[in-house]
Amino acid sequence: MTIHLKTAEDIEKMRIAGRLAGEVLDYITPFVNVGVTTAELDRLCHEYMVNKQGCIPAPLNYAPDGHVPYPKSICTSVNQVICHGIPNDKPLKNGDIVNLDITVIKDGYHGDTSRMFLVGDVTPQARRLVKTTFEAMWVGINCVKPGAHLGDIGYAIQRYAENAGYSVVQEFCGHGIGKNFHEEPQVLHYGRQGTGVELKPGMIFTIEPMINAGKRFIKIKSDGWTVETKDRSLSAQWEHMILVTETGHEVLTLSAGAPPRP
Incomplete structure (x- = not known):
């Protein structure tokens, strides 16, 4: 497993890409309302990334081994969809929860972040799931410092989510990122303290827990991309891109409209 420690020049480029990804979410926020389609x-987002930011939408035509090319510029995961939901012409309904996952490429470097949105009047149960998932992400981020281990992040997230009565998806995880969309290491959202790769300054990776209201088990739809909860319970996800610094960490995808650290 080769983990690329980023140079000062790499880090500066990643800061820009990360901020731009966050700013796409800031831009789209006012449009996420009852009646809008995820295709819209x-x-x-595509027009904003390409025309305003001069970025490339990384998901568009992305085709890892064994996958058909992803057909859209963002991922839109509604209600029981865990991740990789493909935008479509179905309008969002009152009470829906939706994750918008944005990855941009700027000057050859990737910025990757996602945010949950509440559509109209959302049930207290859905609201609690979204809030707890957000807090679980930050519990994981707070573990990031030189000398810590990836297992510390997963353990903290899993304990927080399960103590709240939820389950953690295990088939999908965070990942290293840089000039490539997905690099080593894999960042699991469950695990044991003190295990896994030791964190070193210059590592950049995502933390993006997927938390289910029901059981953790998944099913993948026939489109080859859309991942849903097997029991059709609600699922939520948040994502930030993190740099390991000499003294701790820096969140690279914070933007003016990002919800603050809890």
Whole structure:
């Protein structure tokens, strides 16, 4: 497993890409309302990334081994969809929860972040799931410092989510990122303290827990991309991109409109 420690020049480029990814979410926020289609949100984000930011939408035509090319510029995961939901012409309904996952490429470097949105009047149960998942992400981020281990992050997230009565998806995880969309290491959202790769300054990776209201088990739809909860319970996800610094960490995908650290 080769983990690329980023140079000062790499880090500066990643800061820019990360901020731009966050700013796409800031831009799209006012449009996420009852009646809008996820295809329209995709169109708006695509135009903003390409025309306003001069970025490339990384998901568009992304085709890792064994996958058909992803057909859209963002991922839109509604209600029981865990991740990789493909934007479509179905309008968002009152009470829906939706994750918008944005990855941009700027000057050859990737910025990757996602945010949950509450559509109209959302049930207290859905609201609690979204809030707890956000807090679980930050519990994981707070573990990041030189000398810590990836297992510390997963353990903290899993303990927080399960103590709240939820389950953690285990088939999908965070990942190293840089000039490539997905690099080593894999960042699991469950695990044991003190295990896994030791964190070193210059590592950049995502922390993006997927938390289910029901059981952790998944199913993948026939499109080859959309991942849903097997029991059709609600699922939530948040994502930030993190740099390990000499003294701790820096969150690279914070933008003016990002919800603050809890």
